Amino acid sequence: MPVASDDIKNTSPDRISEAEHAVMESLWERSPLTALEICEEVCTRRDWSLATVKTLLSRLVAKNAVATKPDGRRFLYTPVLEKSDYTGAESRRLVDRLFGGRAAPLFAQLAEAEALDEDDLAEMEALLKELRK
Amino acid sequence: MPVASDDIKNTSPDRISEAEHAVMESLWERSPLTALEICEEVCTRRDWSLATVKTLLSRLVAKNAVATKPDGRRFLYTPVLEKSDYTGAESRRLVDRLFGGRAAPLFAQLAEAEALDEDDLAEMEALLKELRK
DNA sequence: TCGTATCATCTACAGGTGTAATCATCCCGC
DNA sequence: GCGGGATGATTACACCTGTAGATGATACGA
Numbered sequence: 517m518p519v520a521s522d523d524i525k526n527t528s529p530d531r532i533s534e535a536e537h538a539v540m541e542s543l544w545e546r547s548p549l550t551a552l553e554i555c556e557e558v559c560t561r562r563d564w565s566l567a568t569v570k571t572l573l574s575r576l577v578a579k580n581a582v583a584t585k586p587d588g589r590r591f592l593y594t595p596v597l598e599k600s601d602y603t604g605a606e607s608r609r610l611v612d613r614l615f616g617g618r619a620a621p622l623f624a625q626l627a628e629a630e631a632l633d634e635d636d637l638a639e640m641e642a643l644l645k646e647l648r649k
Numbered sequence: 650m651p652v653a654s655d656d657i658k659n660t661s662p663d664r665i666s667e668a669e670h671a672v673m674e675s676l677w678e679r680s681p682l683t684a685l686e687i688c689e690e691v692c693t694r695r696d697w698s699l700a701t702v703k704t705l706l707s708r709l710v711a712k713n714a715v716a717t718k719p720d721g722r723r724f725l726y727t728p729v730l731e732k733s734d735y736t737g738a739e740s741r742r743l744v745d746r747l748f749g750g751r752a753a754p755l756f757a758q759l760a761e762a763e764a765l766d767e768d769d770l771a772e773m774e775a776l777l778k779e780l781r782k
Numbered sequence: 783t784c785g786t787a788t789c790a791t792c793t794a795c796a797g798g799t800g801t802a803a804t805c806a807t808c809c810c811g812c
Numbered sequence: 813g814c815g816g817g818a819t820g821a822t823t824a825c826a827c828c829t830g831t832a833g834a835t836g837a838t839a840c841g842a
Binding site: 534537600602603604606607608610611613614615617618619620621622623624625626627628629631632635636637639640641643644647648 | 667670733736737739740741743744746747748750751752753754755756757758759760761762764765768769770772773774776777780781
Binding site: 535566 | 798800
Protein backbone atom coordinates (compact mmCIF):
# COMPACT_ATOMS: atom_id res chain seq x y z
CA MET A 517 0.00 0.00 0.00
CA PRO A 518 1.14 3.53 -0.66
CA VAL A 519 2.39 5.00 2.54
CA ALA A 520 3.01 8.57 1.51
CA SER A 521 1.10 11.75 2.15
CA ASP A 522 1.00 11.80 5.91
CA ASP A 523 4.00 13.75 7.08
CA ILE A 524 3.28 16.94 5.25
CA LYS A 525 2.45 19.04 8.23
CA ASN A 526 5.96 18.75 9.63
CA THR A 527 6.98 22.29 10.33
CA SER A 528 6.67 20.92 13.89
CA PRO A 529 6.84 24.02 16.04
CA ASP A 530 7.79 21.98 19.10
CA ARG A 531 9.16 24.24 21.75
CA ILE A 532 12.82 23.95 22.59
CA SER A 533 13.36 23.84 26.33
CA GLU A 534 16.06 25.76 28.10
CA ALA A 535 18.35 22.79 28.59
CA GLU A 536 17.89 21.83 24.97
CA HIS A 537 18.74 25.34 23.97
CA ALA A 538 22.13 25.06 25.66
CA VAL A 539 22.88 22.15 23.38
CA MET A 540 21.71 24.09 20.35
CA GLU A 541 24.08 26.89 21.25
CA SER A 542 27.05 24.56 20.93
CA LEU A 543 25.85 23.38 17.58
CA TRP A 544 25.21 26.86 16.32
CA GLU A 545 28.71 27.84 17.23
CA ARG A 546 30.29 24.92 15.47
CA SER A 547 28.88 21.92 13.67
CA PRO A 548 28.69 19.07 13.03
CA LEU A 549 29.70 17.77 16.42
CA THR A 550 29.56 14.43 18.17
CA ALA A 551 27.72 14.00 21.43
CA LEU A 552 31.02 13.87 23.24
CA GLU A 553 32.23 17.11 21.72
CA ILE A 554 29.03 18.82 22.71
CA CYS A 555 29.44 17.50 26.21
CA GLU A 556 32.93 18.93 26.33
CA GLU A 557 31.38 22.30 25.62
CA VAL A 558 28.47 22.27 28.00
CA CYS A 559 28.88 19.51 30.58
CA THR A 560 31.23 21.44 32.81
CA ARG A 561 29.37 24.69 32.38
CA ARG A 562 26.05 23.15 33.37
CA ASP A 563 27.41 20.30 35.44
CA TRP A 564 25.84 17.65 33.28
CA SER A 565 26.78 14.11 32.49
CA LEU A 566 27.25 12.86 28.96
CA ALA A 567 24.03 10.88 29.32
CA THR A 568 22.12 14.07 29.85
CA VAL A 569 23.47 15.58 26.66
CA LYS A 570 22.51 12.46 24.76
CA THR A 571 18.98 12.60 26.09
CA LEU A 572 18.68 16.21 25.08
CA LEU A 573 20.08 15.44 21.66
CA SER A 574 17.57 12.69 21.06
CA ARG A 575 14.75 14.99 22.09
CA LEU A 576 16.05 17.64 19.74
CA VAL A 577 16.17 15.09 16.95
CA ALA A 578 12.59 14.12 17.74
CA LYS A 579 11.66 17.77 17.49
CA ASN A 580 13.40 18.09 14.17
CA ALA A 581 15.70 20.72 15.54
CA VAL A 582 18.89 18.82 14.82
CA ALA A 583 19.79 16.24 12.22
CA THR A 584 22.09 13.26 12.50
CA LYS A 585 24.56 11.87 10.06
CA PRO A 586 26.19 8.52 10.82
CA ASP A 587 29.96 8.65 11.02
CA GLY A 588 31.18 5.16 11.63
CA ARG A 589 29.86 3.94 14.94
CA ARG A 590 28.75 7.34 16.09
CA PHE A 591 26.69 10.26 14.98
CA LEU A 592 27.42 13.73 13.89
CA TYR A 593 24.84 16.27 14.93
CA THR A 594 23.96 19.33 12.91
CA PRO A 595 21.43 22.00 13.71
CA VAL A 596 18.38 22.16 11.51
CA LEU A 597 16.60 24.89 13.37
CA GLU A 598 18.45 28.12 12.70
CA LYS A 599 19.59 30.25 15.53
CA SER A 600 17.95 33.38 14.19
CA ASP A 601 14.67 31.56 13.76
CA TYR A 602 14.80 30.45 17.32
CA THR A 603 15.84 33.74 18.84
CA GLY A 604 13.38 35.55 16.64
CA ALA A 605 10.48 33.40 17.69
CA GLU A 606 11.49 33.48 21.31
CA SER A 607 11.89 37.24 21.34
CA ARG A 608 8.58 37.61 19.66
CA ARG A 609 6.90 35.43 22.23
CA LEU A 610 8.29 37.50 25.05
CA VAL A 611 7.28 40.79 23.54
CA ASP A 612 3.80 39.49 22.84
CA ARG A 613 3.31 37.96 26.21
CA LEU A 614 4.78 40.68 28.36
CA PHE A 615 4.27 43.85 26.41
CA GLY A 616 1.29 43.20 24.20
CA GLY A 617 3.47 42.97 21.16
CA ARG A 618 5.08 46.38 21.60
CA ALA A 619 8.84 46.41 21.56
CA ALA A 620 9.31 49.88 22.97
CA PRO A 621 8.24 49.03 26.51
CA LEU A 622 10.68 46.17 26.51
CA PHE A 623 13.48 48.60 25.91
CA ALA A 624 12.20 50.97 28.49
CA GLN A 625 12.23 48.03 30.84
CA LEU A 626 15.78 47.08 30.01
CA ALA A 627 16.87 50.65 30.30
CA GLU A 628 15.34 50.95 33.71
CA ALA A 629 17.00 47.74 34.80
CA GLU A 630 20.25 49.22 33.59
CA ALA A 631 20.66 46.34 31.24
CA LEU A 632 21.78 48.66 28.48
CA ASP A 633 25.35 49.82 28.30
CA GLU A 634 27.09 52.31 26.11
CA ASP A 635 27.72 49.81 23.33
CA ASP A 636 24.12 48.76 23.24
CA LEU A 637 22.99 52.32 22.97
CA ALA A 638 25.40 53.06 20.18
CA GLU A 639 24.42 49.97 18.24
CA MET A 640 20.79 50.67 18.64
CA GLU A 641 21.20 54.23 17.50
CA ALA A 642 22.97 53.01 14.41
CA LEU A 643 20.30 50.45 13.77
CA LEU A 644 17.56 53.00 14.15
CA LYS A 645 19.24 55.30 11.74
CA GLU A 646 19.54 52.42 9.33
CA LEU A 647 15.90 51.43 9.66
CA ARG A 648 14.89 54.98 9.08
CA LYS A 649 17.00 55.16 5.95
CA MET B 650 11.34 25.08 71.90
CA PRO B 651 11.90 28.32 70.03
CA VAL B 652 10.75 27.89 66.47
CA ALA B 653 11.94 31.14 64.95
CA SER B 654 14.89 31.99 62.74
CA ASP B 655 14.31 29.71 59.83
CA ASP B 656 12.31 31.62 57.25
CA ILE B 657 14.66 34.51 56.73
CA LYS B 658 15.68 33.64 53.22
CA ASN B 659 12.24 34.36 51.81
CA THR B 660 12.89 36.53 48.79
CA SER B 661 11.66 33.34 47.11
CA PRO B 662 12.47 33.89 43.46
CA ASP B 663 10.07 31.16 42.38
CA ARG B 664 9.41 31.37 38.71
CA ILE B 665 5.95 32.39 37.58
CA SER B 666 4.65 30.12 34.86
CA GLU B 667 2.88 31.34 31.78
CA ALA B 668 -0.59 30.41 32.99
CA GLU B 669 0.12 32.03 36.32
CA HIS B 670 1.25 35.14 34.52
CA ALA B 671 -2.13 35.45 32.84
CA VAL B 672 -3.68 35.64 36.28
CA MET B 673 -1.15 38.21 37.40
CA GLU B 674 -2.05 40.35 34.42
CA SER B 675 -5.61 40.64 35.62
CA LEU B 676 -4.46 41.60 39.06
CA TRP B 677 -2.01 44.15 37.76
CA GLU B 678 -4.74 45.77 35.78
CA ARG B 679 -7.11 46.00 38.69
CA SER B 680 -6.96 44.78 42.26
CA PRO B 681 -7.99 43.47 44.65
CA LEU B 682 -10.17 40.95 42.89
CA THR B 683 -11.98 37.79 43.86
CA ALA B 684 -11.27 34.50 42.17
CA LEU B 685 -14.53 34.81 40.32
CA GLU B 686 -13.74 38.26 39.03
CA ILE B 687 -10.38 37.08 37.79
CA CYS B 688 -12.09 34.19 36.07
CA GLU B 689 -14.41 36.59 34.35
CA GLU B 690 -11.37 38.30 32.92
CA VAL B 691 -9.38 35.31 31.79
CA CYS B 692 -11.55 32.22 31.69
CA THR B 693 -13.11 32.96 28.35
CA ARG B 694 -9.91 34.26 26.86
CA ARG B 695 -7.98 31.13 27.82
CA ASP B 696 -10.92 28.74 27.93
CA TRP B 697 -10.37 27.88 31.57
CA SER B 698 -12.68 26.78 34.30
CA LEU B 699 -12.95 28.62 37.58
CA ALA B 700 -11.19 25.73 39.27
CA THR B 701 -8.15 26.31 37.12
CA VAL B 702 -7.95 29.93 38.17
CA LYS B 703 -8.20 28.93 41.79
CA THR B 704 -5.38 26.46 41.45
CA LEU B 705 -3.22 29.07 39.81
CA LEU B 706 -4.08 31.55 42.52
CA SER B 707 -3.09 29.15 45.27
CA ARG B 708 0.19 28.47 43.54
CA LEU B 709 0.80 32.18 43.22
CA VAL B 710 0.08 32.61 46.90
CA ALA B 711 2.53 29.82 47.69
CA LYS B 712 5.10 31.66 45.61
CA ASN B 713 4.43 34.88 47.46
CA ALA B 714 3.41 36.57 44.26
CA VAL B 715 -0.07 37.47 45.42
CA ALA B 716 -1.53 38.12 48.84
CA THR B 717 -4.97 37.31 50.17
CA LYS B 718 -7.22 39.31 52.39
CA PRO B 719 -10.37 37.68 53.76
CA ASP B 720 -13.55 39.46 52.80
CA GLY B 721 -16.41 37.68 54.48
CA ARG B 722 -16.54 34.17 53.20
CA ARG B 723 -14.24 34.77 50.30
CA PHE B 724 -10.82 36.13 49.51
CA LEU B 725 -9.58 39.21 47.82
CA TYR B 726 -6.38 38.76 45.91
CA THR B 727 -3.79 41.45 45.49
CA PRO B 728 -0.52 41.25 43.62
CA VAL B 729 2.62 41.36 45.69
CA LEU B 730 5.05 40.86 42.87
CA GLU B 731 5.12 44.05 40.86
CA LYS B 732 4.58 43.95 37.18
CA SER B 733 7.72 45.85 36.37
CA ASP B 734 9.77 43.53 38.54
CA TYR B 735 8.39 40.60 36.70
CA THR B 736 8.76 41.98 33.20
CA GLY B 737 12.19 43.31 34.06
CA ALA B 738 13.43 39.98 35.33
CA GLU B 739 11.86 38.11 32.48
CA SER B 740 13.31 40.43 29.86
CA ARG B 741 16.66 40.17 31.49
CA ARG B 742 16.54 36.41 31.41
CA LEU B 743 15.75 36.39 27.74
CA VAL B 744 18.50 38.78 26.85
CA ASP B 745 21.00 36.85 28.92
CA ARG B 746 20.00 33.48 27.62
CA LEU B 747 19.60 34.32 23.98
CA PHE B 748 21.94 37.18 23.34
CA GLY B 749 24.64 36.85 25.96
CA GLY B 750 23.29 39.79 27.87
CA ARG B 751 23.47 42.21 24.96
CA ALA B 752 20.29 44.07 24.18
CA ALA B 753 21.30 45.33 20.77
CA PRO B 754 21.08 41.96 19.03
CA LEU B 755 17.61 41.51 20.42
CA PHE B 756 16.67 44.77 18.86
CA ALA B 757 18.20 43.72 15.57
CA GLN B 758 16.31 40.48 15.79
CA LEU B 759 12.99 42.19 16.28
CA ALA B 760 13.75 44.59 13.49
CA GLU B 761 14.51 41.76 11.13
CA ALA B 762 11.33 39.97 12.12
CA GLU B 763 9.51 43.18 11.33
CA ALA B 764 8.21 43.26 14.84
CA LEU B 765 8.86 46.96 15.07
CA ASP B 766 6.44 49.46 13.71
CA GLU B 767 6.60 53.18 13.32
CA ASP B 768 5.43 53.86 16.85
CA ASP B 769 8.02 51.57 18.34
CA LEU B 770 10.75 53.27 16.40
CA ALA B 771 9.61 56.70 17.45
CA GLU B 772 9.35 55.71 21.08
CA MET B 773 12.72 54.11 21.07
CA GLU B 774 14.30 57.10 19.45
CA ALA B 775 12.86 59.24 22.17
CA LEU B 776 14.06 56.82 24.80
CA LEU B 777 17.54 56.79 23.41
CA LYS B 778 17.66 60.54 23.33
CA GLU B 779 16.51 60.60 26.91
CA LEU B 780 19.11 58.08 28.03
CA ARG B 781 21.78 60.04 26.29
CA LYS B 782 20.65 63.25 27.97
C1' DT C 783 -32.10 26.55 62.71
C1' DC C 784 -31.07 24.16 58.65
C1' DG C 785 -30.20 23.48 53.98
C1' DT C 786 -27.82 25.17 50.27
C1' DA C 787 -25.07 28.06 47.47
C1' DT C 788 -20.47 29.65 47.59
C1' DC C 789 -15.83 29.59 48.36
C1' DA C 790 -11.21 27.82 49.13
C1' DT C 791 -8.46 23.66 49.68
C1' DC C 792 -7.11 19.02 48.46
C1' DT C 793 -6.45 15.59 45.26
C1' DA C 794 -5.68 14.07 40.53
C1' DC C 795 -3.60 13.26 36.42
C1' DA C 796 -1.37 13.67 31.94
C1' DG C 797 2.37 15.78 29.58
C1' DG C 798 6.86 18.27 29.58
C1' DT C 799 11.54 18.92 31.59
C1' DG C 800 15.92 17.99 33.95
C1' DT C 801 18.86 14.60 34.97
C1' DA C 802 20.75 10.22 34.57
C1' DA C 803 21.46 4.94 34.91
C1' DT C 804 21.13 0.99 32.28
C1' DC C 805 20.78 -1.66 28.05
C1' DA C 806 22.03 -3.02 23.54
C1' DT C 807 25.05 -2.84 19.71
C1' DC C 808 29.12 -2.71 17.15
C1' DC C 809 33.79 -2.02 15.86
C1' DC C 810 38.85 -2.28 17.08
C1' DG C 811 42.76 -4.22 18.97
C1' DC C 812 44.70 -8.40 20.64
C1' DG D 813 37.29 -14.50 16.73
C1' DC D 814 36.33 -12.17 20.86
C1' DG D 815 36.08 -9.12 24.78
C1' DG D 816 35.80 -4.55 26.01
C1' DG D 817 35.15 0.17 25.39
C1' DA D 818 32.49 3.59 22.91
C1' DT D 819 28.04 5.17 21.54
C1' DG D 820 23.17 5.62 20.72
C1' DA D 821 18.58 3.91 22.56
C1' DT D 822 15.56 2.78 26.25
C1' DT D 823 13.90 3.36 30.63
C1' DA D 824 13.46 5.95 34.96
C1' DC D 825 11.96 9.17 37.96
C1' DA D 826 11.05 13.40 40.37
C1' DC D 827 9.36 17.94 39.75
C1' DC D 828 6.76 21.50 37.32
C1' DT D 829 2.73 22.90 34.64
C1' DG D 830 -1.89 22.95 32.80
C1' DT D 831 -6.21 21.68 33.75
C1' DA D 832 -9.91 20.43 36.60
C1' DG D 833 -13.05 17.46 39.72
C1' DA D 834 -14.05 16.29 44.55
C1' DT D 835 -14.19 17.74 49.33
C1' DG D 836 -14.96 20.54 53.06
C1' DA D 837 -16.18 24.72 55.52
C1' DT D 838 -19.39 28.43 56.17
C1' DA D 839 -22.35 32.13 56.15
C1' DC D 840 -26.87 33.71 54.32
C1' DG D 841 -31.66 33.29 53.48
C1' DA D 842 -35.89 30.99 54.53
